Amino acid sequence: MSKEITSRATDYSQWYNDLIIKGSLADYSAVRGCMVIKPYGFALWENMRDVLDRMFKETGHENAYFPLFVPKSLFEAEEKNAEGFAKECAVVTHYRLKGDTENKGKLIVDPEAKLEEELVVRPTSEAIIWNTYKNWIQSYRDLPLLINQWANVVRWEMRTRLFLRTAEFLWQEGHTAHATAEEAVAETVQMLDVYAKFVEEYMAVPVIKGVKTESERFAGAVDTYCIEALMQDGKALQAGTSHFLGQNFAKAFDVKFSDKDNKLDYVWATSWGVSTRLVGALVMAHSDDDGLILPPKIAPLQVVIVPIYKGNDKKDLLDAKGKEFVQQLKAAGIRVKFDNNDNARPGWKFAEYEMKGVPVRIAFGLRDLENNTVEIVRRDTKEKSSISMHGLVENIVKLLDGIQQNIYNKALAYRDSHITKTDSWEEFEKLLDEKGGFIAAHWDGTAETEEAIKEKTKATIRCIPLNNEMEEGKCILTGKPSKQRVLFARAY
RNA sequence: CGGGGCGUAGCGUAGCCCGGUUAUCGCGCCUGCUUUGGGAGCAGGAGGUCGCAAGUUCGAAUCUUGCCGCCCCGACCA
Numbered sequence A: 001m002s003k004e005i006t007s008r009a010t011d012y013s014q015w016y017n018d019l020i021i022k023g024s025l026a027d028y029s030a031v032r033g034c035m036v037i038k039p040y041g042f043a044l045w046e047n048m049r050d051v052l053d054r055m056f057k058e059t060g061h062e063n064a065y066f067p068l069f070v071p072k073s074l075f076e077a078e079e080k081n082a083e084g085f086a087k088e089c090a091v092v093t094h095y096r097l098k099g100d101t102e103n104k105g106k107l108i109v110d111p112e113a114k115l116e117e118e119l120v121v122r123p124t125s126e127a128i129i130w131n132t133y134k135n136w137i138q139s140y141r142d143l144p145l146l147i148n149q150w151a152n153v154v155r156w157e158m159r160t161r162l163f164l165r166t167a168e169f170l171w172q173e174g175h176t177a178h179a180t181a182e183e184a185v186a187e188t189v190q191m192l193d194v195y196a197k198f199v200e201e202y203m204a205v206p207v208i209k210g211v212k213t214e215s216e217r218f219a220g221a222v223d224t225y226c227i228e229a230l231m232q233d234g235k236a237l238q239a240g241t242s243h244f245l246g247q248n249f250a251k252a253f254d255v256k257f258s259d260k261d262n263k264l265d266y267v268w269a270t271s272w273g274v275s276t277r278l279v280g281a282l283v284m285a286h287s288d289d290d291g292l293i294l295p296p297k298i299a300p301l302q303v304v305i306v307p308i309y310k311g312n313d314k315k316d317l318l319d320a321k322g323k324e325f326v327q328q329l330k331a332a333g334i335r336v337k338f339d340n341n342d343n344a345r346p347g348w349k350f351a352e353y354e355m356k357g358v359p360v361r362i363a364f365g366l367r368d369l370e371n372n373t374v375e376i377v378r379r380d381t382k383e384k385s386s387i388s389m390h391g392l393v394e395n396i397v398k399l400l401d402g403i404q405q406n407i408y409n410k411a412l413a414y415r416d417s418h419i420t421k422t423d424s425w426e427e428f429e430k431l432l433d434e435k436g437g438f439i440a441a442h443w444d445g446t447a448e449t450e451e452a453i454k455e456k457t458k459a460t461i462r463c464i465p466l467n468n469e470m471e472e473g474k475c476i477l478t479g480k481p482s483k484q485r486v487l488f489a490r491a492y
Numbered sequence B: 001c002g003g004g005g006c007g008u009a010g011c012g013u014a015g016c017c018c019g020g021u022u023a024u025c026g027c028g029c030c031u032g033c034u035u036u037g038g039g040a041g042c043a044g045g046a047g048g049u050c051g052c053a054a055g056u057u058c059g060a061a062u063c064u065u066g067c068c069g070c071c072c073c074g075a076c077c078a
Helices: A012-022 A039-058 A079-086 A126-136 A181-201 A248-252 A277-286 A312-331 A346-355 A366-371 A392-416 A425-434 A447-457
Strands: A026-028 A035-037 A069-071 A091-094 A097-099 A107-109 A114-121 A145-154 A168-178 A208-211 A223-230 A236-246 A256-258 A264-266 A268-275 A303-308 A336-338 A360-365 A373-378 A384-388 A419-421 A438-442 A460-465 A470-474 A481-489
Touching: A012 A026, A012 A277, A035 A039, A039 A145, A039 A168, A039 A181, A039 A277, A079 A126, A079 A248, A126 A145, A126 A168, A126 A248, A168 A181, A181 A208, A181 A223, A181 A236, A181 A268, A223 A277, A223 A392, A223 A460, A223 A481, A236 A248, A236 A277, A248 A268, A268 A277, A277 A392, A303 A312, A303 A346, A312 A336, A312 A360, A312 A366, A312 A392, A346 A360, A360 A366, A360 A392, A366 A373, A373 A392, A384 A392, A425 A438, A425 A447, A447 A460
Parallel strands: A303 A336, A303 A360, A419 A438
Antiparallel strands: A026 A035, A069 A114, A091 A114, A097 A107, A145 A168, A168 A268, A208 A223, A208 A460, A223 A236, A236 A268, A256 A264, A360 A373, A373 A384, A438 A481, A460 A481, A470 A481
């Protein structure tokens, strides 16, 4: 067990924090609730971003960038959305500082420099974007408008956690406009599928696609679709959302178009986003007490090579061989690092790269040079083996693929074994306390019942799964009739 | 904003209750030698506004008051 990391059994929250800090993903900053994303963590985010960006473009979207600041009058135009975010908005009220006459060397806000209209720091960009779309859309020929932006947003959270909930975070937000409701719904579902595919295939985290209940819905949306993932402590985590906004924003910002028959109508909208929160999901889904476990497809480093030498005379031999391996692996498109740094001993490096979750480690020494072998260790299972240098690249490629599969399968098995059906309230409470995970139970469909269950158990309805099986039953709490089971869980 | 914990070298800490030489130890760092197949060993060395401010006192890391910051739990939320 690692000397550096609190075990999951001891303190799950602390384990998570340790992984982020010791794994060099991020650091605390001088700003409360805001983190510094360190190069290793940012490389991970960049890999995720690059894959998503490609998928967005493959589905016809273009990137653009809108302002960080939203004039308050624009922000409040769509009432439900504005209300939903009002409590967590940072607001710019002044545009200048000046020297403090009573306190030399200090600055104060210049009361003379008050803005006529306050600027809201975007918690999301619907307002500024729809205000702009109004100018871009006149005819059905301008539709669909398919735009994404990569940006930072600010939500003044009371309590923050590295990656999972920070006051400022990075994300992408897609904002599309369509001529018909059907087309907008299709877009909403399509992007949900993109997210699910990305999270499952690249992050190796299985998700459940579903629809949110009214109380969990995005403020201003008609329907919120989501992907829900399950963490190792049995808590659920919303990994992405895709919203069908109906004509709410079009009406609020007066965005109309002429159809083929020259009839004016409001456009139909969607928005969808995933954030740096995904990094937190990734960490909690796979990692163990020795550190991070990163899926090969998005790991910043896929392979690390550590030479083991005795005395400096033979070091050149090993260096030459190591560089040869790097060349071969790079040629095969593998992200690889040869760590021949003399400051650290092999054992230290082994532990270090395990902590950082590098999927495969190759170690070799003089003994290996003689036998034409290398030692390879996979991070996910810690399994060690000695293989021939010949065909090394093919073997590594296969291994990386196997690791990707294995960690997905492991997460899937955990997830599947933690979806539990119950029809008894007593068991429902017991399951939440003792087993965790998703609980499939009947619900009478009212917000009051949902709220009551949340009060009693801290569990919320994570989603109503798409293509849910219809089944007559009685609400777990009230006993009133229900047509289908929904998924409850305690969540991040 | 409530409840709990904590602030001493880059990191982790002892000392605080019961004030008293030069503030403890480990890791890391620097120099040298030996090492290198799972977080190296020996020797020498550098590194401190004891979170900040005021107070009590001959004397404060230690006592008092105020403030600041962080972590964990809760309310809010993605």
